[in-house]
Amino acid sequence: MSGVVxxxxxxxxxxAVLSGLLPSSGxxxxxxxxxxxxxxxxxxxxxxxxxxxxxxQRYGSWQTLYTRFRRWALDGTFSRMLKAIQAQKDAAGDIDWLVSVDSTIVRAHQHATGGKRGPSTGTKRGDHALGRSRGGLSTKVHLACDGRGRPLGIVLTGGNANDCTRFEHVMDAIRVPRTGPGRPRTRPDHVIADKGYSSRKIRAYxxxxxxAHTIPERADQSANRHRRGSYGGRPPGFNRITYRHRNVVERCFGRLKQWRGLATRYDKTRESYQATVxxxxxxLWI
Known part of the structure; x- marks a missing residue:
């Protein structure tokens, strides 16, 4: 394609980066x-x-665009492209493994609320990561990002899902392949999260x-521990200086939501919205 961008x-x-990652027609x-x-x-x-x-119209038939987008979403092309870029960055030492975890709510447009049957999902709203929360039907994007605010692991749920119940799923989604032999890297050096992730199960995990992790203790947990006296155990370690880096995940969400098709969900199916994210x-990686 030539001419003015x-x-x-x-x-x-x-x-130049993406062209080598796209699949051939075959x-x-x-x-x-x-x-x-x-x-x-x-x-x-x-x-x-x-x-x-x-x-x-300069981009061609909209049916062609949608068909190509849907095909690449279903066969995992976009996910493989993201993993390939992450692998290149990791090989160059360009990933900061101080990982922050959080979630954000995305309102679902009325066009997204009639989810149809897909090849791997059912007809229930929950199958398409749609749930009813205080603001109506919505999707929650659970995210782990590196210390420079670039997504490492992404999980979609309905907007009514609790953050702490999806923490392990988000951590499992962190899989950065090696450019050479070896298993993908799945373990951060350090994890930062807010009080919504303060639970014994998460800390034990x-x-x-x-x-290593920096997660502040909730007020009710602290009060319960003090009430039990010596049986309540020691307070969890907490480094305030390290915790200041948690806002990197908020900045990551802010940059992602500059994409209007992500900030408001218009896609009916989980696979299409996952591809959008x-x-x-x-x-953000390139």
């Missing part, structure tokens, strides 16, 4: 639409939060894995 389109540097016959044009159309749609039918995360 328009708003929301891939720069030459971004395309099918004989008529050549498929240019990958850069299609990816520009997908990015434009997700950046603006527009409907597929409203994507400018982190100790079992040998992961993955694409936005991919651009």
């Amino acid at each position: 328009r708003r929301h389109e891939l720069s030459d540097a971004e395309w 099918v004989a016959g008529r050549p498929r639409s240019d990958d850069r044009v299609v990816l520009n159309g997908i990015v434009w749609k997700l950046r603006t939060g527009s409907a597929w039918r409203d994507v400018p 982190l100790r079992r894995r040998g992961i 993955t694409i936005a995360s991919l651009f």
Whole structure:
């Protein structure tokens, strides 16, 4: 694709990184639409939060864009691209393994609330990471990011899910492959989280894995421990200076929500919205 790079389109540097990660067609016959044009159309749609039918004609048929987006979402192409970039960054020593964990609520637009049957999900709203919370139907994005505010692990649930019940799922989602031989890296050096993750189960999980952590104790837990006296045990260790770095995950959410198609959920299925979050995360890495 030549000419002036328009708003929301891939720069030459971004395309140079992504072009080598896209799958080949692998099918004989008529050549498929240019990958850069299609990816520009997908990015434009997700950046603006527009409907597929409203994507400018310069990116080609909106049916082609949607079909390619849906195919790559279902076959894991976007996830593999993200993992490949993370592996390259880790090999270059460009990942800060001071990991922060938190979640954010995303309101579901009325177009997203009629989730249809997908190839791997049912028809219930919960199967598509939709749940009813105080603000109505919503999705909760649980996230672990590195010390520079780039997503390492992502889990989607309904908006009514409790943060601490998904902590281990988020930690399990951290799998940074090696560029050479060896198992993916799954263990951070240190984990920071807010009071919503203060529980004995989470602290025991982190100790079992040998992961240092900084999680403040809730007021009710502290009061209960004092009430039990010597039987209440020692207070958990807490480093205020380390805890100041927790706002990196808030800044990460702020950057992700600059994508309007992520800040408000328009996708009916879990796979499509997961792909939206993955694409936005991919651009934070590159």
